[in-house]
Amino acid sequence: xxxxxLRYPTGVRPLLVEETARRRRIxxxxxxxxxxxxFAEVVLPIIxxxxxxxxxxxxxxxxxxxxxxxxxxxxxxxxxxxxPMVARALAPTLDESQLxxxxxxxxxxxxxxxxxxxxxxxLFQIGAEIVGxxxxxxxxxxxxxxxxxxxxxxxxxxxxxxxxSIASLLSSDERHAVVTKRALTPADIARRLTPEIxxxxxxxxxxxxxxxxxxxxxxxxxxxxxxxxxxxRLFGPDSRKAIAQGGRYDDVYQRFGAPAAAAGFTFTIDDxx
Amino acid sequence: MRIAIxxxxxxxxxxxxxxxxxxxxxxxxDLRSRRLVFQRGGIExxxxxxxxxxxxxxxxxxxxxxxxxxxxxxxxCSAYQPVELDFGHCRMMLIxxxxxxxxxxxxxxxxxxxxxxxxxxxxxxxxxxxxxxxELAAVLNLTSHVIDLVETGETVRVHKLxxxxxxxxxxxxxxxxxxxxxxxxxxxxxxxxRIENIVMPSGVEAPxxxxxx
Numbered sequence: 001x002x003x004x005x006l007r008y009p010t011g012v013r014p015l016l017v018e019e020t021a022r023r024r025r026i027x028x029x030x031x032x033x034x035x036x037x038x039f040a041e042v043v044l045p046i047i048x049x050x051x052x053x054x055x056x057x058x059x060x061x062x063x064x065x066x067x068x069x070x071x072x073x074x075x076x077x078x079x080x081x082x083x084p085m086v087a088r089a090l091a092p093t094l095d096e097s098q099l100x101x102x103x104x105x106x107x108x109x110x111x112x113x114x115x116x117x118x119x120x121x122x123l124f125q126i127g128a129e130i131v132g133x134x135x136x137x138x139x140x141x142x143x144x145x146x147x148x149x150x151x152x153x154x155x156x157x158x159x160x161x162x163x164x165s166i167a168s169l170l171s172s173d174e175r176h177a178v179v180t181k182r183a184l185t186p187a188d189i190a191r192r193l194t195p196e197i198x199x200x201x202x203x204x205x206x207x208x209x210x211x212x213x214x215x216x217x218x219x220x221x222x223x224x225x226x227x228x229x230x231x232x233r234l235f236g237p238d239s240r241k242a243i244a245q246g247g248r249y250d251d252v253y254q255r256f257g258a259p260a261a262a263a264g265f266t267f268t269i270d271d272x273x
Numbered sequence: 274m275r276i277a278i279x280x281x282x283x284x285x286x287x288x289x290x291x292x293x294x295x296x297x298x299x300x301x302x303d304l305r306s307r308r309l310v311f312q313r314g315g316i317e318x319x320x321x322x323x324x325x326x327x328x329x330x331x332x333x334x335x336x337x338x339x340x341x342x343x344x345x346x347x348x349x350c351s352a353y354q355p356v357e358l359d360f361g362h363c364r365m366m367l368i369x370x371x372x373x374x375x376x377x378x379x380x381x382x383x384x385x386x387x388x389x390x391x392x393x394x395x396x397x398x399x400x401x402x403x404x405x406x407x408e409l410a411a412v413l414n415l416t417s418h419v420i421d422l423v424e425t426g427e428t429v430r431v432h433k434l435x436x437x438x439x440x441x442x443x444x445x446x447x448x449x450x451x452x453x454x455x456x457x458x459x460x461x462x463x464x465x466x467r468i469e470n471i472v473m474p475s476g477v478e479a480p481x482x483x484x485x486x
Contacts, residue, residue: 160455181355181449181465219455239456240333 011112011121023124026153026269027106030126033149039102039128044085046107050075056084056226056255064111078110082127082266084226084252090131091256099132099260127246129264131253136200138263139230139248140207146234146244146265147212155243159213161204161232163197164224164247166217178220186217204230226252230263243267274316274453274460277330277338279323283445286360287339294467327352327448336453337464342443343422347383353454355465356447359472363424365440368408370433373417380410381420390420390440408432 008014015023031041050067051074065080079085082105090103106126128145130138143159150157167175169192170184178184193201205215224231229248236243246265253260278287278299292298297314304320311318321329326340327350343365345354365386367379376398381387384402391398398418403410407421412432420440423429429436447468454461 158456179353181353181454214458216455216458233452233455235452235456240336240450240452242452 012110013122023269027126029152030106030149030267031104033152034104034126034128037102037128037145039104042086042089042103042105044079044082044089044105044107047076047078048085048088050077052088052256053084056087056252057081058223058225060223061225066110066112079107080109080111082107082109082125083129083249083264084255086127086129087252087258087262088256091253091258091260094131094253094258094260096132100138101131102128103131103264104128124269125266126269127264127266129262131262132260133263134250134261136203136207138261139204142246142263142265143208143213143230143232146232146246146267147209149267150234150236150243155236157212157243158235158239159232160216160219160235161213161230161247162216162219163201163229164220164227164231165197165229166193167220167224169194169197170220175220175222178218179222181218184218189217232265234265234267274337274457274464275319275335276316276464277319277321277326277335277340279326279339279341279445280320281323283323283339283341283361284320286358287445290339290358290360290468290471293471296467324348330448330450330453333450333452335450336457337447337449337461339445340448341445342441343383343386345446345448346441347385349385350448352448352450354446354448356468356472358445358447361445363422363443365420365443366423366429366436367418367420367438367440368411368423368429368434369418369437370411371435373411376418378416379418379420380407380416382407383420386440387420408434 050062053062061081062077065077067075067077070076086103086105090101104127106124108122108124110122128142130142143161147157147159166189170178174184201215226249227247228250231247232245233242234244235241244265244267246263248261248263250261253262276291278284288298296316299311299313299318303311309320319329319335323341324344324347326335326338327344327348329335330338330340330352331348331350339358340350341361345352365383376396378399378401379387379391380401380403382403382405384400387400391400401410401416407419408428410416411419411434418437422443423436426436447465449461449465
């Protein structure tokens with residue numbers, strides 16, 4: 001009896017010979033660039049307990065993962081976001097004298113959002129982060145590295161960034177006004193910045209190539225997730241879809257018991273054509 | 274820039290709005306043809322079913338569009354909603370036959386909104402998703418209640434049903450994809466300003482969030 005079902009569960013599919021070859025070529029270029037830049041690879045498990053991430057991931061974002069009960073009766077999920085997993089894996093062994101660390105990782109994540117059309121997907125991602133360096137230089141380093149990787153792939157990257165700590169200066173109504181674009185223009189927000197944030201953004205803008213990087217003060221999501229500082233999205237020729245995104249998330253390691261600042265980015269390889 | 278125009282109820286007013294805002298919109302004869310994509314004045318206009326506008330914009334297949342709040346909420350569309358339009362307002366209502374039993378089953382084209390509303394109200398009822406002609410469900414006793422849009426109330430009157438409660442005030446909005454806003458900022462800001470100018474020429478404060486009363 002031949003199994004007739006041809007299709008796969010929503011959002012996943014195999015890569016056959018040509019696509020696999022292409023995927024591997026892209027991967028190896030990434031690995032070369034990252035290793036040249038002093039990053040070392042870690043491998044993370046495909047499933048993990050849900051519990052340890054409760055304080056890091058909002059209810060909405062943990063809903064993005066497939067979850068099930070394992071044989072011991074614990075709730076586990078298939079990985080849907082590398083960033084907290086890297087922190088949980090590294091936190092117990094972090095040695096302050098060895099910071100900052102430059103780490104990269106690659107693999108599939110599976111995102112399911114049953115409530116939304118067409119976003120059930122298995123995505124291949126490669127990401128990198130600098131752990132234990134809270135400086136502006138580290139922000140600049142990850143942003144410039146992301147731009148450099150895009151250029152290595154022949155793209156002219158455009159990176160839109162903002163500082164998510166601005167969100168804490170606004171009331172929730174104001175934050176809503178930002179996301180509906182009804183009020184609070186970039187100029188309004190610029191007047192509200194604390195001297196510290198303003199100085200940081202100014203230093204950043206001065207250091208970044210303006211043909212690649214653009215600061216959008218009103219680019220705030222209603223939920224900033226685990227981001228605490230810079231947040232950026234990298235666009236290639238298709239302006240409708242970000243190829244990479246990242247930023248600074250200084251509290252994530254703390255939640256796993258190791259107070260270490262971190263900033264990084266993730267490329268989604270399927271989007272890199 | 275690609276702009277999605279909803280076919281049906283909002284189509285004519287939407288095209289008139291963009292024309293009034295100074296955009297070169299598809300002509301009558303364009304629209305009589307079977308084509309769904311029109312290049313005019315540097316803009317690609319696409320004609321899609323009203324319920325699909327949020328989907329196109331959400332996924333970046335269109336940069337902006339006009340969509341009713343009903344469709345925006347039903348698709349959990351995360352696009353920006355910078356301008357609420359001054360036409361096509363209606364109400365989403367809970368409707369039942371007179372003397373209907375307590376709410377246990379509700380038929381609707383909006384299962385997500387209905388589910389959320391029932392949850393908020395602490396009502397345990399089954400949601401039966403239907404594709405259209407929802408009022409029939411109450412007439413034929415498929416369900417005790419229906420949740421649907423009410424514009425003039427004519428459909429409700431014809432079927433001898435009654436309006437019970439307001440679920441949400443519904444209005445069409447200009448919606449803009451987040452990534453379009455990030456990457457085509459200048460064009461999109463101009464679009465918003467031009468539409469806003471037509472809708473609120475005197476610079477009246479934009480209405481706030483529309484929530485159920």
